[in-house]
Every structure is written in structure tokens, then in C-alpha cells.
Amino acid sequence: MNNKFIQIYEDIAGRIRNGDIEAGTLLQSELDLSERYQTSRETIRKALKMLYEEGYIQKIQGKGSIVLDIRKIDFPVSGLVSFKELAQKMGHRAQTVVKLFEEQGIDQTLSQKTSFGLNEQVWQINRVRIVDGEHVILDKDYISQRLIPGLNQEICNDSIYEYIEQKLGLSISYAKKEILVEEPTAEDRELLDLDGFHNVVVVRSQVYLEDTSQFQYTESRHRPDKFTFVDFARRK
Helix, strand or coil: CCCHHHHHHHHHHHHHHCCCCCCCCECCCHHHHHHHHCCCHHHHHHHHHHHHHCCCEEEECCCEEEECCCCCEEEECCCCCCHHHHHCCCHHHEEEEEEEEEEEECCHHHHHHHCCCCCCEEEEEEEEEEECCEEEEEEEEEEECCCCCCCCHHHHHHCHHHHHHHHCCCCEEEEEEEEEEECCCHHHHHHCCCCCCCCEEEEEEEEEECCCCEEEEEEEEECCCCEEEECCCCCC
């Protein structure tokens, strides 16, 4: 089996990751790449297709392939976007590992933290998000069992929001968010790759259904170098 295109993909992807090929630049043409790697243009096309599918390049009609900035991922501050939706832009560069899935009752401390009522039964879910082989996000969720029944670890490994909207037929409406910078906890240091980093960016969200019922409290803990939080603002 000819896997030459995979070797070419891995070489170019590695050069993009380590900065040898800078974001915003055009890759060499198919002809130039075929000469560089001593292979056919069809093999080069297969390698470019993989680079496109994995989020390393964007093809522009009439120009070629432009290198994307993979160092940071844009998280919309005002939007409600699942990690799966963001990860689809990155192909197999991103994955999720469920570290904790259990049922829990809300006590006084958790009620103050999450805004759920006392004795509310919730799903507690901890998930690590891995990008380019590095553990860069710890998502800690508390989700109402009453409003969101039937959750399981398989769903959590895929997309909770997709389950809520497509399987349960519910509408996720809005969220209240708070963004701050904190020192890493012992849990952060255990689960995330934080060597050399002394802070994490924390996004705390209370998320509501269309009928204004809060169904989720989430605390998303980010390694600061990987993520840019973006929004659009207009002066009125």
C-alpha cells in the first residue's frame, strides 16, 4: 500500500506546528511540492486533502493553499458553541476524554457555586480536551438530571449539546458567562499539560433552555496559550 502521501502530510503538518511554515503564507504549488518530495501530483493532492481536512490549510480558488494559524483556537465569548463543533474544524487534531461521570446531589456549597437548588440531582462530568496531542482544556460540568435525562458516558464523549437538541428536542437558549484568570489547582496540574504555565483562563457559565430553566453549570479551564476568546462589538 502506497502511504507516501501520509508521510508528506506528516512532514508538512509538523513544519506548520513548529513554525517552519508560518500562518498566512501560501504553500508551494502542487508542481513544486511534487518536485520537492519526488512524487506525483496525485500523491501531493492526497496529502493536501488531509491537511485541509485536519484544519492545517484553507484552499483558495485561483491562489492555492494558505496555512492557517493552528496555535490558537477562537472561542466565541457571546456564542454557545460545543467543543465538538469547534473540533470539527480541526479534524482528528482534537479529541475528548471523559475523566469523571457520576450522579450527585447539590449541597449548600455546590448550590452557591452552580446556582442549582438544594438537593437537585445532577450529572457531574469532567472532560479533558486534547488538541495536537496536548491536554489543554478541563471542562467541569453539572447538568440537571430532571431536565436532561438519559445522559451516559458515550454521549459525554461525543456531544452533550447534540444529544439535548437532536435526541431530546430541547432548545438551548442563552448563557451567563464569567471569564477570569486563576492559579492552577492540583487537579489542573494533574490533568492538563501545564509545564511552564502559572495561570489558567477559566470560563464559568450558567446555561439555560428556551423556557429560562437552568440546565447546566460549567467551568471550562483553559491553558492560556492555546485559546483566543473572540466577540463582535458594534458602537451604537
